[in-house]
Amino acid sequence: MDRMDTPCGLDVALAVIGGKWKPLILFHVQSGPTRFSEIRRRVGGISEKVLIQQLRDLVEMKVLLRRDHHCVPPVVDYALTPFGETLVKALVPLCDWGTANRDVVSAIKAPSATERGG
Amino acid sequence: MDRMDTPCGLDVALAVIGGKWKPLILFHVQSGPTRFSEIRRRVGGISEKVLIQQLRDLVEMKVLLRRDHHCVPPVVDYALTPFGETLVKALVPLCDWGTANRDVVSAIKAPSATERGG
């Protein structure tokens, strides 16, 4: 690849938190170990298949820790790893920016939807 | 929707910088107004179609400013808007995190590629 030294680490971060749901999942898990069904309820609007997929990705990336209590009916919860906590900390300014500019971005995106859709 | 107040603004930020190339583009433009062909060379590996698409998105989101010098042969350059600069600033910690953990993430992702690919 012609890729240079890539001094910008954004691509790395995006590889971890990219996607439609991962930021939300991280947000809802940072308060402590959370069970699968509870995450699903809190995120809202996500299907089981996708949630599991995202969760597995996050676990694979060592951002989340999956704890299976090996009991019946199944009890599993997910928690941030120390590594995941460093990521969440780095995410705070961006989260803050997004919160501050939610209306601005929405106002810009909404009208463009008709243009792009045609 | 069951969606709560969505106190996490990450989805907003992701809507703006999400995608494979936008972070890189932002990075290469932050040093000052940059011409299309120069961005393409600096990013490396991106096709014209995709670069234009990303650039248009960024302009549409008021993150970048497109300046057409209306001369022949065409001269066009892109620069960060003040709004875009606030975004880039919010991106710094994440960029830093990515840079610091590039090897960690790569080491984790690489072997999983064989599992996921099968």
Place this chain on the structure above:
DNA sequence: TTTCACCCTTACCTTTTGGTAGGTTCTATC
């Protein structure tokens, strides 16, 4: 005239991502 570089466009295709619907194993409840 041909070639090159410029910025951008279009048509077509592949990969990735997200979504729907149904199934599995087990226990508790009705």
Place this chain on the structure above:
DNA sequence: GATAGAACCTACCAAAAGGTAAGGGTGAAA
């Protein structure tokens, strides 16, 4: 037996994102 809840899997499908190939109008250089 039927129903419900837990966590997860599988098959199929749709949309979005990304990639490839080609063209277009102009002026400078060969």
